[in-house]
Amino acid sequence: MCTTCGCPEEGHVHHHGEGEHVHGTKISVETDVLSKNNRYAEQNRALFRKKGIFALNLVSSPGSGKTTILERTLSDLSEKLRCAVIEGDQQTDNDARRIAATGVPVRQINTGAGCHLDAHMVGHALEELSVELDLLFIENVGNLVCPAAFDLGEAHKVVVLSVTEGEDNPLKYPQMFHAADVMLLNKSDLLPYLDFDVEKCLDMARRVSPGIKIFRLSAKTGEGMAEWYQWLRGER
Amino acid sequence: MHELSIVQGIVELCEQHSGGRPVLAVTLQIGTLSGVVPEALEFCFEAVTKGSLLEGARLEIERIEATGFCSGCDTVSRIETYFDPCPSCGALSLEIKTGEEMRVKDLEVE
Helix, strand or coil, X not given: CCCCCCCCCCCEEEEECCEEXXXXXXXXXXXXXXXXXXXHHHHHHHHHHHHCCEEEEEEECCCCCHHHHHHHHHHHHCCCCCEEEXXXXXXXXXXXXXXXXXXXXXXXXXXXXXXXCCHHHHHHHHHHCCCCCCEEEXXXXXXXXXXXXXXXXXXXXXXXXXXXXXXXHHHHCHHHHHHCCEEEEECHHHHHHCCCCHHHHHHHHHHHCCCCEEEECCCCCCCCHHHHHHHHHHHC | CCHHHHHHHHHHHHHHHCCCCCEEEEEEEEECCCCCCHHHHHHHHHHHHCCCCCCCCEEEEEEECEEEEECCCCEEEEEXXXXXXXXXXXXXXXXXXXXXXXXXXXXXXX
8 A cells, every 4th residue: 555645556556745756666675684694604503503603792981991902802712713703883993903813813804994804804804714623713893783783694793892991881881782692891900090880781781681691801900801712712 | 874785775676676667766665663764764865876777766665553462461552662661561671563674665667
């Protein structure tokens, strides 16, 4: 039915007050807007499964410490586990250089104006990396909104929140925290200098994502990193 | 501003389904929890459709209300956010049933 005039007929042209109004033929689509991304994500996921790769998608606001967490994690784990990193940023290869300094293979994706990585970009980056891997970290574009909607084929979305951010970010950005099932509360070494209420923050995270696995850590001092590594080894 | 890539996805889907015919109207179903802002979609739609089969097409957006299932009291209720408690028993952690949709429902072609 035409929602402008209520006319039930299709395939004709007639005139309303605002001018010509065309009725065409209806075609049912009923398809998810992200279906193309989701197909690429499933291809990535199938490759990860086949090769035994544990892939994680790290998401957060800019400056939460994703790259620092990765640098420390890779330095501590890459002797025993084969690791690689895909870095997503709008511009620069600064993060890829930092990762490369740890000796771990890395590919930088620059999204230009894009605010998130999609599964197609990740698929191409995978073609350039050796996929004989145990662990793949995908560091998404720093943004607590857009990357929530895009499945990359990962096993888990890992949201990083640092204690210098708002403790109510889980409620302010619920899509992202709902999409994540692991949370790293980073920069815990700064807690003595801040009014950040850890329990309040974690309660809010659990309200938005029941069952979310939470690690409180400091990539700078190493506090709490052992539990994170234990989880990585156990889940893999 | 991921609405831009969402609209690019919509245009691609519509062109695939239109059989090469110009598209007069597109109906989307967007859930209230989808994280997509209808106004931002409308804003991008005109720019992205320029030069495509969708140029000048009407964009109709149907909002889908969010509902959540409470396993505690076995009810489905309307909710506003991911963190609403069950309105019947107050329990947290409802299972989202609707509201996350981002779908092209149908097209009208010439």
